[in-house]
Every structure is written in structure tokens, then in C-alpha cells.
Amino acid sequence: MPIQDLPNRAWATSEQLAAYVRLHALQMTHLGRSSHVGSAFSIADILAVLYADVLDVSSDDPKRQNRDRFILSKGHSGAALYATLAECGFMAVDYLKNHYQNGSVLSGHISHKGVPGVELSTGSLGHGLSVGAGMALSAKLKGEKHRVFVLMSDGECDEGSVWEALLLASHRRLDNLVAVIDYNKLQSLASVQDTLALEPFNAKLTAFGWTVHEVDGHDHSSLREAFSPESKVAGKPTVVLAHTTKGKGVSFMENKVLWHYRTAQGEEYENAVAELKAKIPAS
Amino acid sequence: MRDSFVNTVIDLMRHDDKVALITADLGFGIFNKIVEEFPGRFINVGVAEQSMIGTATGMGLEGWTVFAYSIGNFSTLRCLEQIRNDAAYHEVNVNVVASGGGFTYGALGMSHHATEDLSILRALPGVTVVAPCDAYESAEATRALAARPGVGYLRIEKDVPIATKDAGAFTIGSARRLRQGRDVCLIGSGGIVSEAMKAADRLADEGVSCSVVSMHTLSPLDEALVLQVAGEHRAIVTVEENTIHGGLGGAVAEILAESSARVSFKRVGLPGVYSSIVGDQDYLRQKYGVDSEAIYAAAKLLLS
Numbered sequence: 360m361p362i363q364d365l366p367n368r369a370w371a372t373s374e375q376l377a378a379y380v381r382l383h384a385l386q387m388t389h390l391g392r393s394s395h396v397g398s399a400f401s402i403a404d405i406l407a408v409l410y411a412d413v414l415d416v417s418s419d420d421p422k423r424q425n426r427d428r429f430i431l432s433k434g435h436s437g438a439a440l441y442a443t444l445a446e447c448g449f450m451a452v453d454y455l456k457n458h459y460q461n462g463s464v465l466s467g468h469i470s471h472k473g474v475p476g477v478e479l480s481t482g483s484l485g486h487g488l489s490v491g492a493g494m495a496l497s498a499k500l501k502g503e504k505h506r507v508f509v510l511m512s513d514g515e516c517d518e519g520s521v522w523e524a525l526l527l528a529s530h531r532r533l534d535n536l537v538a539v540i541d542y543n544k545l546q547s548l549a550s551v552q553d554t555l556a557l558e559p560f561n562a563k564l565t566a567f568g569w570t571v572h573e574v575d576g577h578d579h580s581s582l583r584e585a586f587s588p589e590s591k592v593a594g595k596p597t598v599v600l601a602h603t604t605k606g607k608g609v610s611f612m613e614n615k616v617l618w619h620y621r622t623a624q625g626e627e628y629e630n631a632v633a634e635l636k637a638k639i640p641a642s
Numbered sequence: 643m644r645d646s647f648v649n650t651v652i653d654l655m656r657h658d659d660k661v662a663l664i665t666a667d668l669g670f671g672i673f674n675k676i677v678e679e680f681p682g683r684f685i686n687v688g689v690a691e692q693s694m695i696g697t698a699t700g701m702g703l704e705g706w707t708v709f710a711y712s713i714g715n716f717s718t719l720r721c722l723e724q725i726r727n728d729a730a731y732h733e734v735n736v737n738v739v740a741s742g743g744g745f746t747y748g749a750l751g752m753s754h755h756a757t758e759d760l761s762i763l764r765a766l767p768g769v770t771v772v773a774p775c776d777a778y779e780s781a782e783a784t785r786a787l788a789a790r791p792g793v794g795y796l797r798i799e800k801d802v803p804i805a806t807k808d809a810g811a812f813t814i815g816s817a818r819r820l821r822q823g824r825d826v827c828l829i830g831s832g833g834i835v836s837e838a839m840k841a842a843d844r845l846a847d848e849g850v851s852c853s854v855v856s857m858h859t860l861s862p863l864d865e866a867l868v869l870q871v872a873g874e875h876r877a878i879v880t881v882e883e884n885t886i887h888g889g890l891g892g893a894v895a896e897i898l899a900e901s902s903a904r905v906s907f908k909r910v911g912l913p914g915v916y917s918s919i920v921g922d923q924d925y926l927r928q929k930y931g932v933d934s935e936a937i938y939a940a941a942k943l944l945l946s
Contacts, residue, residue, distance in 0.1 A: 478703070490696045492696070493697035523690035
């Protein structure tokens with residue numbers, strides 16, 4: 360069942376956008392025989408809410424000075440961001456099929472080179488929050504009002520550099536910075552709990568001086584509320600601890616480390632497409 | 643060298659309100675003027691070098707010219723991936739500064755000896771690598787790196803006993819001829835050039851005519867100058883307070899090996915070991931074979 364016949368930019372709601380992002384990411388990783396489809400599904404709702412309803416960004420002027428900044432620090436989920444950007448008009452949806460292909464600009468880990476709308480190339484974990492803090496600090500120094508969002512993975516928080524940035528952002532009172540943690544509780548080889556436990560995670564983040572909003576990372580209205588400027592506390596950076604499910608949207612992929620790496624082919628691919636298509640919300 | 647760097651940064655900050663200085667909690671006393679005059683643009687991120695380069699990159703992406711300062715290997719090796727992936731790949735104007743090149747911090751020990759930085763930074767595409775030989779070059783390099791797009795690496799040292807201002811203008815990527823001779827050309831990078839000058843004096847006393855070149859920019863290297871001096875001299879000796887592997891000597895060797903030049907060549911640099919003997923800079927230079935005596939001996943060997 361080909362999915363190329365999906366109508367381009369046919370979404371009206373963040374829920375519909377999320378469904379398209381998942382379908383694209385599935386097809387992109389299928390065509391490229393690439394990994395990380397489970398990680399892409401984990402953040403599809405977060406990206407959809409951000410790009411449909413929260414971020415002040417425009418494909419007409421991707422570098423507009425007063426735009427909100429978005430950094431995907433978990434660069435391995437690049438397929439999901441490329442798909443979101445395409446659905447938001449930053450590139451042709453048709454170009455997504457070049458993901459992971461020779462000669463393309465859509466690398467497996469997110470890259471800004473030649474891709475409008477990507478603020479930062481990442482792929483090595485633990486880089487994005489420091490860069491986001493620098494952007495937020497710059498906005499403070501210049502008196503600019505936009506916000507900076509950084510989406511990280513939970514496994515990424517094993518990196519010491521994340522905690523360096525957490526310290527800096529609260530010390531510098533960067534209340535224009537919003538970190539989002541995709542807390543699906545699975546990392547590269549096993550669960551977060553068995554690998555390097557983050558709990559009590561909320562308490563740690565709170566102790567580092569951040570305002571923490573714990574939400575269901577697949578519930579769009581909760582995400583919208585957490586991302587709202589009204590949810591911040593003046594003088595404190597915000598972290599949205601989004602409880603997610605790796606592989607969300609395809610029953611046999613959900614909560615399985617295997618789908619950090621495995622690429623859907625053959626019958627698996629057909630079944631996944633069917634499941635996702637059946638879940639596209641009606642307009 | 644360090645004072646001329648700081649004074650130049652102050653001057654740059656006075657003329658451009660998008661110049662900032664970030665430190666990872668080092669530089670006791672030297673930044674007082676900056677803190678006083680530009681408190682908002684002096685950012686101490688704490689003992690957190692990855693954070694320093696990441697934050698600098700974020701500011702660079704927002705149009706700032708940033709100097710990111712620490713000492714020894716802290717501003718380079720500790721956060722090398724941030725320099726590569728964040729700053730260099732995004733072509734921001736972030737200038738990484740390491741105070742204390744080579745054995746500057748002598749008796750503090752191996753952790754504080756920046757003795758591979760030139761080789762490692764030189765390997766990164768798009769990073770301009772500069773090791774000034776004196777206070778004049780340090781000031782000029784600071785100004786030039788601020789004006790030059792992209793990432794810079796500035797390796798500075800404590801005071802050196804030479805002053806090369808009269809030897810001509812400083813331009814990134816163009817080596818400066820400090821002394822003109824015919825027999826052997828000593829090409830040095832950084833404060834160790836003062837040892838090359840000493841060796842040149844001694845060789846001159848013995849009737850050997852020496853050129854001395856300050857190859858302050860290791861990347862992009864002045865290839866034309868190397869080929870030119872190869873044609874003008876019987877021998878070339880490179881001099882660096884850095885590992886002998888892949889630094890200045892390696893860079894010059896690469897150029898000579900791929901050319902038709904017929905010139906004797908020797909690298910003077912640190913052997914491939916970590917320092918474990920305690921001593922001040924002069925002592926360690928002598929112990930590890932990069933002092934004027936070693937340079938003199940290398941030149942004599944090539945001319946014999």
C-alpha cells in the first residue's frame with residue numbers, strides 16, 4: 360500500500376499533522392532502510408503541537424529575527440522533524456523520499472545544511488541545550504521576546520553536558536528557554552531505569568532550578584498548555600517532561616527497544632502503514 | 643601575550659556591542675576591566691567547557707562575535723566535539739582561546755601542558771588556527787580572528803623575550819619573515835620562536851646565515867612561503883612546542899613531500915610522550931628537546 364498518494368499539507372489540526380509525520384517518518388526510514396523510527400514516533404505529537412500551534416515560525420521567512428527557535432537535540436529523530444518541516448511548507452513533501460539517500464541533504468541525524476527551518480545540526484547527544492541556552496541568553500542581552508525550545512531524549516540526559524546547561528540556564532534566569540524531554544523510558548540498549556536511572560527525574564530538574572511540567576507527551580491539549588507562555592514562571596527556565604511511548608502509533612512497535620534500530624520492511628511495513636492510516640483523525 | 647589579547651578584546655568590545663567574552667571560570671584578575679565596563683557581555687559559565695562552547699555557538703548563531711577563554715587543554719580537548727559539531731559546522735564567529743600553550747604552565751604538570759592542541763585543531767575543517775609568537779602578534783591575531791568569519795583558535799602564552807612588530811604587518815595565513823638569511827630557514831609557531839631566534843644568533847656567530855619565520859597561522863598554512871623558502875635555503879627546520887606529530891612540522895612536511903623542492907628538512911618538536919618530569923617552561927623545553935640548543939643542533943645536522 361503506497362503512501363505517496365497522501366495529500367500534501369492536508370492537515371488542519373495538530374492531531375492530523377502528527378499522523379502525517381508518523382506516516383512520512385515510517386516511509387522515510389523504510390525507503391532509507393534506516394533506524395530510529397520508534398524515536399520519531401515518540402516525538403511526533405510534540406513536534407506537531409509545536410509547529411501547528413506554538414512556535415512562531417514561518418516557511419516564508421525561515422530566518423526572521425523574531426521567530427521562535429527550535430532545536431532538535433535528539434538528532435537521531437531527524438526524520439520526524441524533516442517530515443514536520445515539509446508538512447509546514449519549509450520543503451517539498453516529495454523531497455522527503457530522499458532521506459538517507461546518496462546525494463541528499465536529509466541525513467539520518469538532523470542537519471541544517473540546505474534544509475530551511477533547521478536551526479541546529481545535531482546527532483551527538485547533549486549538545487542542543489547549551490546552544491539553546493546561548494540563543495536564549497542572546498535574546499535576553501538584546502531584549503528580544505522570542506522563545507527557544509530544545510527537544511531532548513531521556514537517554515541524552517546521561518550526558519554531563521546536559522546538566523552543565525541546566526545549571527547555566529537557571530543561573531542566568533533564562534525564562535525564555537523551554538526544554539522538552541521525550542521521556543519514553545527506553546534508551547539504546549535497555550530501559551532508562553536499567554541503564555542509568557534518571558528518577559526521581561522531576562525532583563532533579565526542580566532542584567536544578569527549572570519549572571517542571573509533567574505531561575502526557577501524546578496528549579495535544581496537555582502539551583499545548585505546557586508550552587503556553589503562561590505556563591512559565593518569571594526568571595526560571597521551563598522543562599516539559601513529556602511521558603511518551605517509543606514507537607507510539609504502531610502497536611507492534613510500541614515500547615520496544617528493537618524499534619530504536621529496526622526498519623520496517625515487507626509485511627511489517629504494510630501493517631504499520633495500515634495502522635497509521637486508520638488513525639488519521641477526520642477533519 | 644595574554645595582556646595584549648585582553649586589551650584588544652576590550653578595544654573590540656568598545657567598538658562593537660556584539661562582541662562578548664565567555665570563560666569557563668578562568669582568567670583570575672585579567673578580565674576585571676571587561677567585567678567593570680561590559681558586565682552583560684562577560685559570561686562566566688562556571689567550570690563547564692562544553693557549556694562554554696555550546697553557549698558561545700548559540701550566541702554566534704545569533705550574530706555575536708564570541709571569545710571563549712580557558713587555559714591549557716580545557717578550552718580545546720575537553721570540548722572538542724562542541725568545537726567541531728556546534729561551532730565549526732555552523733560556521734559561527736566563535737574564537738576559542740587557550741592561554742598557556744606548550745609548557746607555559748611548566749611545573750603545574752601534564753594536565754596543564756597544551757602539547758597536542760595545534761595538531762588536533764589543525765585537523766578540523768574551517769577552524770583558523772593561530773599561535774602568535776609575541777604580544778604584537780597576539781593583539782593582531784585577536785583583532786583578525788574577530789573580523790574573520792568562522793571559528794578561530796588562538797593559542798597564547800605568557801610573556802616572551804621578543805618583539806616582532808617591526809617585521810611587517812600581520813595577516814592571517816601569511817607567515818612573517820623575522821630574519822632573512824641564506825643557509826637555513828627556521829620556521830616556528832608560537833612563543834618558541836624566541837628560541838629559534840636564539841639559535842639563529844648562535845648559528846650566525848658561527849657563520850651560518852639563518853632565516854627565521856613566524857608561521858603564526860597553522861591553518862590555513864602559508865604554503866607559498868614554505869615553497870619559497872625551500873627554494874632559497876639548503877635546509878628547513880620547523881620549531882614548535884607541540885607534539886612532533888601532525889603540527890607545524892607535519893604540515894610543512896606535507897607540503898614539501900608533495901613538491902619538487904630539494905631541501906633538507908627536520909622537525910623540532912616534542913617527542914610522542916606525555917611529560918612527567920617537573921619543571922618550569924625553560925627546563926621542560928630543554929628536557930624535551932625543543933630549546934635553542936636542540937634547534938641549533940638540528941640545523942647543524944642538516945648542514946653537515
